Amino acid sequence: MSEEVERNKNNKKDIEGLTSKFFQAGLVFSLAIAGLFLALGLSVSLGVTDIQLKTVWDSIFAFDSGVTNHQVIRELRLPRAFGAALVGSFLAVSGAVMQGLTRNPLASPSIMGVTHGAAFALIIGLVFFPSMTNLGMTISAFIGAGLAVLIVFGVGSFSKGGLTPVKLALAGVAVGGMLSSLSSAISLHFQVAKQMSFWYAGGLTATDWLSVKILLVVGLAGLTLALFLSRAVTILSLGEDVSKGLGQNTFVVKSLGIVVVFLLTGAAVSVAGTVGFVGLVIPHMTRALVGTDYRLIIPVSAVLGGLLLVLSDIGARLVNAPFETPVGAITACIGVPFFLYLARGEGRGME
């Protein structure tokens, strides 16, 4: 009798714990959304010429094609701000899924050579099919990103001792180094090096409505799949054995996870170039805020990732105005110290 009471109590506590966790996640989520909207507003109003927030509002809800600022906002600033938000959220979700699948705290799109792969494919496209459309560029970035993911994961998985953090990082460095060498060779030979440099540095200068549309179509498919997978990723993140014991087909989950990474990173990279570390930092921050359940981590990462990149993009415009600083350099300022912090923890208990 008393046992049963005890169990009931525990159940109740569990449920309370769970609801309070969801409540906390909800709070974080709504705060992040509010922050994202504020940042989007700032991103539209700040720049070489500052535009008042009221004008921003008018340009959306009372558009007047005669006002230059309205044009600027509609054609340049809005797509750029939306592009930044989408790219940031895709990179963050892609990183979260990678970290969940590999149970590796250092997994992220930029460390793993994915962006170099996309760059490699893009450069081949630029050189051999110069009349390529934006859609063509997106597709080639996809193929390259996918290639790199496959190679890096393959090297990690087929090696003795499995996919340890060091191996994954080194495989990423090696594959990335190889692909970027090939890209430099090609770009030097065909003299497109400088053109590619802005792309390597990462930037949202060239984002137009078409790129936003591409991002929306491809990325939403990826995000939906990620949310759909989130439960399975949570289980897989407890370990391969647990996951198999619970009757999960780990092969299917991993393959679908790779598809998510491939879609999201491909879309992000094809629009913004190499923007590092968003995919590394955000999932860690999110885990600290909402816990280890990927059903919460994935949506919250998406919003926080968008917020970080919109803010970084504002920074990129303001740090050295009127010149643009590569946004990849801004995210690296946050990301490198964070990576080092994680790396320092990594040697724990190894000697």
Added chain:
Amino acid sequence: MNKKQRRFGWIVSILGASIFVLFLFSLNMGVVNIAPMEVIRTLLGSGSSTEEMVLFNIRLPRMVLALLIGAGLGVSGAILQGVSRNDLADPGILGINTGAGFAIIVYIFFFQGSMSKLSGLGIYAMPLFALAGAFLAAFLIYLLAWKKGINPVRLILVGIGVNSGFSAALIIFQVKMNPQDFTQAMVWLAGDIWGGNWDFVAALAPWIILLTVYAMYKASVLNILNLGDQISTGLGAAVERERRVLLALAVALAGLCVAAGGGIAFLGLVAPHLARRLMGPKHETLIPVTALIGALILLAADTVGKNLIAPAEIPVGIVVTIVSTPYFIYLLMKTH
């Protein structure tokens, strides 16, 4: 003479002979083709003045530099692998190359204004900047990886982090350069023997040779460190102090090589591995063989890069990377 020593003798002579043959081969290849017999005649002092100019002022110094850089990077990698007890260490992966590269780009950006104007005193100041950058990177890595001691895994991961930090800083300066300088900087960062003249050889050769010889002198310490911290302390080695000295040695070699040859990655990784395959883990024989293998690989890569799509050149670092990454990945899959 026991069996080991005989084997060492054989391997050194075979490598030496291959380098010699490749050297002659490489001398007669290039934009202007000079037949092997002509090469020998010119070397003996009875060639035409064009041939003399091409051979003595253009090809020879560049090839001598390739040999020196290859040997230096190989030895640097061998020391790093011994010290960190990690077979996958390499000055390129650890970010020492990028640190040196960053210092050079900053130097060119602020003091020279342009890459093409580099001349005179600038050439002698550059290696110093490269050394400073290499030491800065190494110091950062050592400091950040220090946590009541150095752990090999942490050292490599921190190295990768420092590497990406410097890369990000580099790109900021790079995008501010004009297109021509940008391309040159990119070539240089990819690894390119650009200062092919005797001044440069004279500035670098004594240092690289001296440091390599000193590394050979330190071979027994490396052997002991390789046994692990506990055993080497037990054997009476001042572990941390020796480790610092050796690290400084490796970093100095890498920095000098980067000053002359840009960011050539993976050579410092592959050369010691091949040498270990041939000679086993004893550093007394490992270091000289590594130096020879490194020199051979870099000379071969430079010859290929110079001639494959002539008259255009592929930077030598790109050739090295493309050839050696598959080997690196193979090693990665094999080790635990």
